Amino acid sequence: MTNVFDDPRITAVGLLFEAHAGLSARFNAQLEEHGLSAVEFEVITRLARSPGNQLRMTDLAAQTSLSTSGVTRVVDRMERDGLLTRRACPNDRRSSYAVVTAAGIQRLNETLPGHLQMIEQWFTGQLDPEALAALLDGLRRVRDAAHPCATAGSDDVSPEQVAATGNATRRH
Amino acid sequence: MTNVFDDPRITAVGLLFEAHAGLSARFNAQLEEHGLSAVEFEVITRLARSPGNQLRMTDLAAQTSLSTSGVTRVVDRMERDGLLTRRACPNDRRSSYAVVTAAGIQRLNETLPGHLQMIEQWFTGQLDPEALAALLDGLRRVRDAAHPCATAGSDDVSPEQVAATGNATRRH
DNA sequence: GCCCAACGACTGCTTGAGCAACTATAACCG
DNA sequence: CGGTTATAGTTGCTCAAGCAGTCGTTGGGC
Numbered sequence: 001m002t003n004v005f006d007d008p009r010i011t012a013v014g015l016l017f018e019a020h021a022g023l024s025a026r027f028n029a030q031l032e033e034h035g036l037s038a039v040e041f042e043v044i045t046r047l048a049r050s051p052g053n054q055l056r057m058t059d060l061a062a063q064t065s066l067s068t069s070g071v072t073r074v075v076d077r078m079e080r081d082g083l084l085t086r087r088a089c090p091n092d093r094r095s096s097y098a099v100v101t102a103a104g105i106q107r108l109n110e111t112l113p114g115h116l117q118m119i120e121q122w123f124t125g126q127l128d129p130e131a132l133a134a135l136l137d138g139l140r141r142v143r144d145a146a147h148p149c150a151t152a153g154s155d156d157v158s159p160e161q162v163a164a165t166g167n168a169t170r171r172h
Numbered sequence: 173m174t175n176v177f178d179d180p181r182i183t184a185v186g187l188l189f190e191a192h193a194g195l196s197a198r199f200n201a202q203l204e205e206h207g208l209s210a211v212e213f214e215v216i217t218r219l220a221r222s223p224g225n226q227l228r229m230t231d232l233a234a235q236t237s238l239s240t241s242g243v244t245r246v247v248d249r250m251e252r253d254g255l256l257t258r259r260a261c262p263n264d265r266r267s268s269y270a271v272v273t274a275a276g277i278q279r280l281n282e283t284l285p286g287h288l289q290m291i292e293q294w295f296t297g298q299l300d301p302e303a304l305a306a307l308l309d310g311l312r313r314v315r316d317a318a319h320p321c322a323t324a325g326s327d328d329v330s331p332e333q334v335a336a337t338g339n340a341t342r343r344h
Numbered sequence: 345g346c347c348c349a350a351c352g353a354c355t356g357c358t359t360g361a362g363c364a365a366c367t368a369t370a371a372c373c374g
Numbered sequence: 375c376g377g378t379t380a381t382a383g384t385t386g387c388t389c390a391a392g393c394a395g396t397c398g399t400t401g402g403g404c
Binding site: 209211238239241242245246249264265266267 | 390391392393394398399400
């Protein structure tokens with residue numbers, strides 16, 4: 001039967017989604033070895049790359065795939081585990097910062113090299129440089145078109161939502 | 173500061189994940205207009221493309237990003253909504269089929285054209301044919317490398333996990 | 345034929361996430 | 375100033391999903 005589902009558009013989306021799913025699975029496995037979920041890794045990465053290793057809860061929510069209540073809870077867990085602390089904001093008593101602790105930094109340092117290696121192994125290393133460049137170029141255009149509110153909060157537009165997730169964008 | 177997080181590998185993953193998140197969000201919005209979640213859409217699509225519009229629960233689980241218990245529950249909901257029915261398997265009394273009802277087919281027919289249009293609008297239409305081909309080629313290689321157990325169940329390897337998800341691969 | 349291992353589906357329990365309601369603070373406006 | 379509106383964060387509730395355990399069924403070894 002000439003199937004509607006053989007439509008090349010379906011195929012295209014299938015490829016993108018499967019690639020994402022595959023990479024997510026690989027990454028999750030590696031992160032789990034270090035006791036981090038994808039979301040936790042994204043949170044700690046976002047914080048670590050921010051000035052002072054800290055970010056206001058709202059900004060953190062804006063930079064991740066989480067709602068503000070989601071952030072409250074992740075930070076709860078990570079604070080309980082000693083990776084983060086909350087710090088009051090001096091200017092605005094409504095706000096509070098999530099700050100990475102030394103233990104958090106250490107955990108991240110233990111995790112990152114393996115993570116980068118995973119990326120290389122399953123993604124970037126699979127393609128020769130030109131093919132990779134072409135892939136990234138295409139992805140960038142799709143991202144720019146489709147991504148709803150790229151990166152809010154405190155960094156600029158082009159930097160990326162780092163690794164993590166495997167579970168994206170449920171609100172909006 | 174020369175930041176570890178500017179590593180091109182991080183950037184690459186960020187692009188892929190953001191593109192995926194952006195598309196997921198767009199697709200979810202359109203699917204929701206037709207009263208379907210991403211998972212439900214994937215389920216109904218998988219069934220509709222299968223011979224007899226049916227699939228055993230286990231095979232359905234293998235083809236989707238769901239565990240078998242997850243499938244049990246999605247099928248529960250969709251059966252309650254009249255989109256699917258369960259049918260006993262004549263050969264093996266342990267197994268049962270999930271079958272798309274006429275209402276399910278109709279719902280899918282209402283949903284699909286808009287969905288294809290969304291794909292075109294936010295994804296395939298964003299690139300000229302060669303760029304798209306290059307993108308897909310790269311994705312295919314990444315997918316083949318990273319995707320854990322591509323498509324189990326009853327269809328062959330190349331066809332894709334259709335649209336849907338936005339929420340990928342939690343088991344393994 | 346009988347037993348035991350494997351399999352298919354379902355259920356209880358737990359977890360993570362979003363939404364909406366709520367509280368406290370800040371900012372604005374008269 | 376005093377009151378109204380907006381903002382930051384948290385919490386209650388709900389829901390979807392996975393894991394592990396259960397029950398019935400099947401098939402294989404003897």
